[in-house]
Amino acid sequence: GAEKRGRRRRRGGGRLSVSAAGRRRRDKRAGLGALRIWLIKRGIDGISCCPRLRPGPALRSRAQPAAPSLSPVSCPGRAGDAGLPLFFNGSGSKQLPQAVIIGVKKGGTRALLEFLRVHPDVRAVGAEPHFFDRNYERGLAWYRDLMPRTLDGQITMEKTPSYFVTKEAPARISAMSKGTKLIVVVRDPVTRIGIYAKHLENWLLYFPIGQILFVSGERLISDPAGELGRVQDFLGLKRIITDKHFYFNKTKGFPCLKKAEGSSKPHCLGKTKGRPHPEIDQEVVQRLRDFYRPFNMKFYQMTGHDFGWD
């Protein structure tokens, strides 16, 4: 590099010759300057109020080392609020989630999120952020920075199924926003083990029951469009995801999407979803049924919904 620079200097007769790339950079700066003058003349200092590249919160490097992201700079409210054209706002801004899939582990949470992402008004993080259980000390700015950009009217979502059994999660989510909508995918506890009523009590200390939607893990497999209809209503979304979006893949043994988000190809969940389950002795299954029955009854009573596990 140093040697090349020296050669360039020599060829330029002592003066630095301007490379094509350098010229392009200079022209771009000049262009931005002209744009700033144009905006200031019109009373809009848009450049100080629109997303731009800058180092994000200190912890970004530990969070998602993958792609560097744009973060909004001192914008009051959302993109578009300042009356700026959308192209100028870098296609929206990052928001804290308004809805979170909080559980349960192995309930079908990935399927639900993948299906919901088909909706044009839903934007979601792919990976599980684990903010309210493992990463809380990193702060809300770190959390928000993980979120995809959204435009007005779009909902930001994430799923981390371990939140449901995390003692601190209800208080923490409520501190972020009391209005956060919560979704729990539940599945026969004989299949995945767990006492839902016990954990739900913690959530009800912070959220009214009407702010929590319980999705049946079994129906999400037998009638995905039906369950997605309930979820869209709960989120206040237009019912866009319907039967037409699904097909039953015989090899996989599960419903799959005819077209995944941002693709025209059919999409089933990966190998870790829908694993073969071992045969369990019928006597053991019966004992598990008997053990869970009273807890299930309590859960049905609390939610006002009979999940038909008995």
Ligand SMILES: Nc1ncnc2c1ncn2[C@@H]1O[C@H](COP(=O)(O)OS(=O)(=O)O)[C@@H](OP(=O)(O)O)[C@H]1O
């Ligand atoms: N459409 C579709 N395709 C594949 N799998 C489906 C689907 N719908 C629901 N399921 C069930 O989802 C179970 C995995 O649940 P989660 O995604 O919540 O698991 S995790 O806690 O995030 O690991 C997974 O559990 P296992 O069968 O035990 O693998 C599936 O039964």
